[in-house]
Amino acid sequence: MILRGSDITKPIRETADVCIIGSGCGGGPVAKILAEAGKRVIVVEAGSHVTPEEFVLTEESAFSNLYQQRAGQATEDQAVLVLQGKAVGGSTVINWTTSLRTPDFVLDAWQKRFGVQGISPKEIEPYFERVEKYLNIHAEPDERHNNLNRVILDGAKKLGYRAHANGRNVKDCNALGACGVGCPIGAKQTVDLTYIADAIKSGTTVFANCHADTIKASGKTKRVTGSVIDPVSHKAKFDFSIEAPVVVVAASAIHSPVLLLKSGVANSSGEVGKHLTFHLTTAVLGVFDRPMYPWKGIPQSAMCDEFLNKSGDGGGFWIESVPATAALAGLSMSGFGKRHRAMIRSYPNVAASIVLVKEIDSEGRVIVNSYGRPSISYKQGWKDLQYLKQGLKEAAKIHIAAGANEVYTLHTKETRLTSVEEIDKKLSAASYGTNEIAFYSAHPLGTCRMGEDPRASVVNSHGETHDVKGLFVIDGSITCTSLGVNPQVTLLALAEKHGEWLAENWKSVA
Known part of the structure; x- marks a missing residue:
């Protein structure tokens, strides 16, 4: 049941x-696996439980009820807006359904650099297959791509770049375009409608609006304590205490390290909160002489990955479409006053694409601030900055090739591009410093790194902390590096793998 x-x-x-x-992607699969193995499972979730019928389908409502900090979570310098879900089902409730396997070169690096066991492409393939079958992941046929995704497919084709449809975790999707504010028909196969629902069928109890504050470990017994939050006033109304021999922290790469740091556990390595990656993201906006209707249809169904690990250094970038919904478009469009108004008037003819960087020399950190909340910092590396610049140039070229009359970046100082000839000159000369261009992330990863060396990692290859037996971290924080793909399939597969191991080795753990 869900309370x-x-x-x-x-x-x-x-x-x-x-x-x-x-x-979310970590806690849901583990709950299902352990509940089906006959274990008494309790899930605590800081966010609300919202059913498809209850989604209001406005950004105002979604930001207030489904996103961390009402979609205002950001780095301390406000340079990067960090978007995360906060609901039963985690970020799967508000993501855009893109479902991709971890690239082989990333898995190989995890084995060679960090000694992670059982993670080779061949070993993890059965878990990818399990996730894909369970969530009905499939690519859309050509006629289902909306105008935004056609820009990527058509523009990349004209330039000779690799572009293709990506997998989506949907069933009977009506292409309503509401993925980011909650699917009102339950077509999106989110964790709450799948893994959590099946876990509940096997006896799991979910306490929503319950914020965990500390974990106390004493021998085999562990106690999770926190506050029950009133979903209307957002004030604490009661406390809670749950005792169990096994605790799985699955609160995300931002909030899991905060919980461990506040609890004073699992940090003998000093690595908790370090090595944060973002898939640092920015965008281009193309203005066409025809209606693009950027709010209509499937938000994200195609991508260009021509430039991912192209030089073999593990870095690069990829390009995806992004739905230019009203709030996102208004925040992203450049200019002030009359100029901004003119941009807004062109809104129906706008198509947007995002550039996501697969980091190799950028890194961030999460610590606890004086209020007991996450404090996020991030430093961009030189190599990644070059990939970001190249990504913007290639995304702009794709839009021009697809027929855009003009292309804008998200620089504070308006950067308008009307030809391929202008792209290299203007974007090479543009500034990329703090708050000189808008950056986003919906993929925070890597703050409780997985590995076999307890001096350089927080958890082992099964997700169990090196320091505390029976304390696991299973979510986006355990990735060893940036992924280079949207993370939900990676995280679900890891959760399936670690949950299965935990069920099979229960007696030695608990």
Whole structure:
């Protein structure tokens, strides 16, 4: 069953076989696997439980009810907006469905550099296949791509670049374009509608609106404590305490390290909170002489990955479409006053594409601020900056090739491009310093790194912390490096793998 904060009428005192903190790509599969193995599973989720019928389908409502910090979470210098879901189902509730396997070169690096076991492409393939079958992941046929995705496919084809349809975790999708504010028909196969729903069928209890504050480990017993939050006033109404021999932290790459740091556990290496990667993202906006209707249709169904690891150094970038919904478009369009108004008037004819960098020399960190909340920092490396510049140039070329009359970047100082000849000159001369161009991330990863050396990692190859037996971290924080693809399939496959290992080795862990 799922209990919302509004349903909870007294302090929670529970015992279980396992307490899972977080209900997204990490917590959901582990809950399902352990519940089906007969374990008493309790999941605590800081966000609300919102059903498809309850989605309001406006950015105002979604940002307030489904996103971390009302979609205002950012680095301390405000240079990077970090978008994450906050709901039962995690970020799968508000992502754009792109479902891609981890590239082989990334998995190979995890084995060679960090000693991660059982992670070769051949060894993890069965878990990819399991996830893809369970979530009905498939590529869309050509006629289903909207105007935004056609820009990438058609523009890349004219330039001779590799572009293709990407997988999507949907079933009976009506192409409503509402992925980022919650699918109202339940077509998007989100974690709450799949893994969590099946976990509940096997006896799992989910406490929504419950924010975990600390984990206390004493011998085999562990206690998770925190606050029950009223979903309307957002104030604490009760406390909760859950005891279990096994605790799985699955609160995301931003919030899992904060919980460990506040609890003073699993950090003998000093690595908790370090090595944050973002897939640092910016965008180009193409203005066409025909309606593009950037709010209509499937938000993200095609990509160009021509430039990912092209030089063999593990870096690069890829390009995807992005739905230019009203709030995102208004925030992203350049200019002030009359100039900004003119840009907004061109909105129906705009198509946007994002450039995502697969980092190799950029890194961030998450620490705990004086209020007990995440403080996020990020430093961009020189190599990644060159890839970012190249990515913007190639995305602009794709738009021009697809028929855009003019292309704009997200620089604070308006950067307008009307020809291929202008692209290299203007974008090479443009500034990329802090707050001189808008940056985003929806893929924070890597703050509790996985590896076999306890001096250089937080968890082992099964997701168990080196320091505390029975304490696991299974979410986006355990990735060893930036991925180079949208992360949900990677994280779900890792959760399937680690959850299976935990179920099979329960007696030696608990």
